Amino acid sequence: MRLALAPLATALALAAAPLAHAAPPLAKADQAYADWLDAGYAKSTIEAGTLTRIDGRGLTAWTRLKVVRGRRLKRLLGETAKMKLAGEDARALKRMQAALGAASTTPPASTEEASERLCATASDQALAETRLSDALYACFERWGNHVPFEGRSIARATALELLQQLDAPARRKALFYALAPLWSRIDAADEPTSPYRRLVRLAAADARAQGGSAIEQAARTLGETQDQVEAQLTAALEAWRTVNPGPPIEPWDYWRRYAEGLAPLDAAIPAAAIPELNRRYYEDLGLDLTRLGVISDLGVRPGKAPLAYADFVRIGRQTPQGWRPARVRVSANVERGGLFVLNEIVHENGHAAHMMAVRARPAFFDLGDDLFVEAFADVTSWSVAEPAWQRRYLNLAAPDGVGRRALLANVMLDVAWGLFELRMLKAPDSDPNQVWTEITSTYLNIVPHPEIAWWALRVQLVEQPGYMINYGLGAMVTADLRDRFRRAVGDFDAGNPRWYPYASAHLLRFGAAAPTQDLLRGFLGRPVSIEPLLAMIRSLPPER
Numbered sequence: 039m040r041l042a043l044a045p046l047a048t049a050l051a052l053a054a055a056p057l058a059h060a061a062p063p064l065a066k067a068d069q070a071y072a073d074w075l076d077a078g079y080a081k082s083t084i085e086a087g088t089l090t091r092i093d094g095r096g097l098t099a100w101t102r103l104k105v106v107r108g109r110r111l112k113r114l115l116g117e118t119a120k121m122k123l124a125g126e127d128a129r130a131l132k133r134m135q136a137a138l139g140a141a142s143t144t145p146p147a148s149t150e151e152a153s154e155r156l157c158a159t160a161s162d163q164a165l166a167e168t169r170l171s172d173a174l175y176a177c178f179e180r181w182g183n184h185v186p187f188e189g190r191s192i193a194r195a196t197a198l199e200l201l202q203q204l205d206a207p208a209r210r211k212a213l214f215y216a217l218a219p220l221w222s223r224i225d226a227a228d229e230p231t232s233p234y235r236r237l238v239r240l241a242a243a244d245a246r247a248q249g250g251s252a253i254e255q256a257a258r259t260l261g262e263t264q265d266q267v268e269a270q271l272t273a274a275l276e277a278w279r280t281v282n283p284g285p286p287i288e289p290w291d292y293w294r295r296y297a298e299g300l301a302p303l304d305a306a307i308p309a310a311a312i313p314e315l316n317r318r319y320y321e322d323l324g325l326d327l328t329r330l331g332v333i334s335d336l337g338v339r340p341g342k343a344p345l346a347y348a349d350f351v352r353i354g355r356q357t358p359q360g361w362r363p364a365r366v367r368v369s370a371n372v373e374r375g376g377l378f379v380l381n382e383i384v385h386e387n388g389h390a391a392h393m394m395a396v397r398a399r400p401a402f403f404d405l406g407d408d409l410f411v412e413a414f415a416d417v418t419s420w421s422v423a424e425p426a427w428q429r430r431y432l433n434l435a436a437p438d439g440v441g442r443r444a445l446l447a448n449v450m451l452d453v454a455w456g457l458f459e460l461r462m463l464k465a466p467d468s469d470p471n472q473v474w475t476e477i478t479s480t481y482l483n484i485v486p487h488p489e490i491a492w493w494a495l496r497v498q499l500v501e502q503p504g505y506m507i508n509y510g511l512g513a514m515v516t517a518d519l520r521d522r523f524r525r526a527v528g529d530f531d532a533g534n535p536r537w538y539p540y541a542s543a544h545l546l547r548f549g550a551a552a553p554t555q556d557l558l559r560g561f562l563g564r565p566v567s568i569e570p571l572l573a574m575i576r577s578l579p580p581e582r
C-alpha cells in the first residue's frame with residue numbers, strides 16, 4: 039500500500055527502509071534508467087558550469103555515456119514492453135518511456151552573444167513552439183541577466199530585489215523601465231503577431247492536443263476543474279484587495295510599498311550571509327545540508343542560467359551496499375542580500391530537501407506534480423517572513439504582520455500571473471497587456487499601464503507557458519501544508535528538529551510512486567483547502 043504511511047521515522051531509519059523491489063525484467067530496465075538519468079544529470083551539471091568533472095569524468099565523457107546508456111535503455115524498454123505488465127510496473131514502464139522520449143529541461147550556460155543571436159530569432163513568424171520558447175528564454179538570458187542600471191549591469195533577480203529596497207521613487211521608476219528592453223523582446227509592440235502572443239497560441243493548441251495545459255494539470259492535482267481554480271485565484275485576490283485599501287500604486291512602487299518596513303532586516307542580510315542563514319535554518323529543521331553534500335552555486339558568472347533552480351547531480355538509489363544518497367545542487371544569481379533573495383534561496387533548498395528525501399525506485403525517482411513541488415518548497419521559505427524566524431536568525435524582527443504582508447504582496451503577484459496565464463491560454467487571442475492591466479488594477483490596486491508589457495518579468499512565462507499556476511495556486515497548497523505541519527510537529531518558523539523527519543516520512547519519501555493527489559489527500563486528511571491562505575490574508579493587522 040503506497041499510502042499506508044509509516045509511523046514517524048527518523049531520517050536514519052528511512053535510509054534503511056526496504057524498497058519495493060521491481061520484478062526481474064524491470065529491475066534491469068530500472069537500473070539502466072538510473073544509469074541514464076545519472077549521465078544526464080552529470081552532463082547538465084557540467085554544462086551549467088557548477089562543476090567541471092563528476093566521478094573523474096568531464097563533459098565529453100558524460101555526453102558520450104548518456105548516448106550509450108540511452109541506447110541500452112531503449113533496447114531494454116523495448117524488450118520490457120513486450121511483457122504483460124500490470125499496476126506499478128506498467129506505470130513504471132510508461133514513466134521511463136516518457137522520460138527517454140522527452141528533451142532535457144535543464145538550462146545549459148550560454149554566452150551573451152549566443153543568447154542575443156538566439157533571442158533575435160524570436161521575430162521569425164514561422165518558428166514552432168519549442169524553438170520560439172528557446173528563443174524567448176535566450177532573451178531572458180541576454181536582456182534579463184544584463185539590466186542596465188545607474189551605469190552598471192545587474193541581473194533580473196537583483197533588479198526585483200532593488201525594487202523592494204530603493205527609497206527614491208525616481209530611482210525605482212528608472213530601474214523599472216530599465217527592464218523595457220526585455221519586455222520589447224518578449225512582446226515586441228504587443229501586436230497580434232508578437233513573439234509572446236504567437237507562443238501562447240502555439241502553447242494553447244499544443245495543450246489541447248496533449249490533453250491539457252499546465253493549468254489543467256494543476257487543477258487535476260487538486261481534483262478540481264479549471265473554473266474552480268480560477269474562482270480560488272480570484273477569491274485570494276479579493277481577500278487581499280479588502281485588507282489593502284488606499285490610493286492606486288504605480289507598478290514600480292508596488293514592491294516597495296509593502297517591503298518598506300523590512301529595510302532593517304534587509305540591511306542585516308548581506309549577500310555573503312545568505313548561505314549560512316539558509317544552512318542554519320535547515321539544520322534546525324533536522325536537515326544538515328553540508329553533510330548531505332548539497333552544492334550551493336550562488337555566484338554570478340557570464341552565461342549562467344537567468345533563474346534560480348535546484349536539480350540533481352545524480353539520483354539516489356539502492357545498491358548492494360545500501361542506499362546511495364542522491365546529490366543535489368542549487369543554482370542562483372545572488373548579487374545582493376535582503377529578505378526577498380533569502381526567501382528564494384530557502385525555497386530552492388526546499389527543493390533540495392525534497393530531492394534528498396525521496397526513497398523510490400528509479401522509475402519513480404522524481405518529486406511529484408509541479409504544483410506540489412513548488413508549494414512544498416515554500417513551506418520553509420515563507421518562514422523567513424515571520425518574526426519568530428527573524429528573531430532567531432537575525433536577532434531583530436519586523437513588527438508583527440509587516441514581513442507577512444510583504445511576503446503576501448509577492449505571493450499575490452504570483453497569483454496574478456497564474457490568473458493571467460489561465461486567461462491567456464483559455465483565450466489565446468487576448469491582448470496580454472490588457473489582461474494583465476485588468477488583473478493588476480482590479481485586485482492589486484496598481485495604476486493601469488496597458489502600453490507596456492511589464493508582466494514579462496518571469497522567465498517561466500516563456501519557458502513553460504502555464505507554469506506560473508504552480509506558484510499562484512501553489513500558495514494555497516503551501517498555506518494548507520504549513521497549517522498541517524504545525525498541527526503535527528508544532529511551530530517550525532524558528533526551527534524544529536521534528537520537521538524534516540516528519541516531512542520525509544509522510545510526504546516526501548514516495549517520490550512519484552504515489553499520485554500527488556492521493557499523497558496530498560492522505561497527508562491533509564481531506565482535499566486541499568483555500569481557507570488557510572484566506573485566513574492568513576484576513577488576519578493581517580491593519581497597517582500603521
Ligand SMILES: [Zn+2]
Binds near residue numbers: 412
Ligand atoms: Zn521552485
